[in-house]
Amino acid sequence: MTLLAKKRSYKPYVPDFLTLCERNYAQLRFFLPGAVAAHNAGAGAATINAGATSAGDSKVIQINEYEGYRIKLLELCKFTTTIKIEHVSDTALGWLRPQFEVRLYHDARLAEVVSCQQVRRFKAVYDYPNLEMMQPDEKRQINLLLRDWLMLCQRQGYHNVESLS
Numbered sequence: 001m002t003l004l005a006k007k008r009s010y011k012p013y014v015p016d017f018l019t020l021c022e023r024n025y026a027q028l029r030f031f032l033p034g035a036v037a038a039h040n041a042g043a044g045a046a047t048i049n050a051g052a053t054s055a056g057d058s059k060v061i062q063i064n065e066y067e068g069y070r071i072k073l074l075e076l077c078k079f080t081t082t083i084k085i086e087h088v089s090d091t092a093l094g095w096l097r098p099q100f101e102v103r104l105y106h107d108a109r110l111a112e113v114v115s116c117q118q119v120r121r122f123k124a125v126y127d128y129p130n131l132e133m134m135q136p137d138e139k140r141q142i143n144l145l146l147r148d149w150l151m152l153c154q155r156q157g158y159h160n161v162e163s164l165s
Helices: 014-031 138-156
Strands: 037-040 045-048 058-062 067-076 080-089 099-105 110-116
Touching: 014 099, 014 110, 014 138, 099 138, 110 138
Parallel strands: none
Antiparallel strands: 037 045, 058 067, 067 080, 080 099, 099 110
16 A cells, blocks of 8 residues: 655745844845845834945946956835845856846845846745746745855955945
């Protein structure tokens, strides 16, 4: 007699995901164009200060003389900021270069990946298998990718960010 194990569906654990987004926010603020996120006591939210005043401002984290990562402000609002992180290379083909957009929620102090490699609006849970070939926890996986990238930058000492704008 064979017993078939019933597959348990993935259920996101929200406190774990929020902790991940909080850590990403804390790490990412060191790489923002202009300066770090500073707390604005009057509004109870954070704003980007010291020079980063408009969308389009960008910085580059230079890895070597041929490669780097550009962090560009796409949208700067009172409670949110949207940035694009993209690999800049003289040697790699365009479609091979990683890029993702991250939305920072200053009032909640969270950073969430909203787009990665031209895929937007990730669902919290995907059925598996699916036509898009997404993992059941794709949203969490993409935010873990951001965490890993930020940890790598920190370990390698890429804190000195050069202005391009």
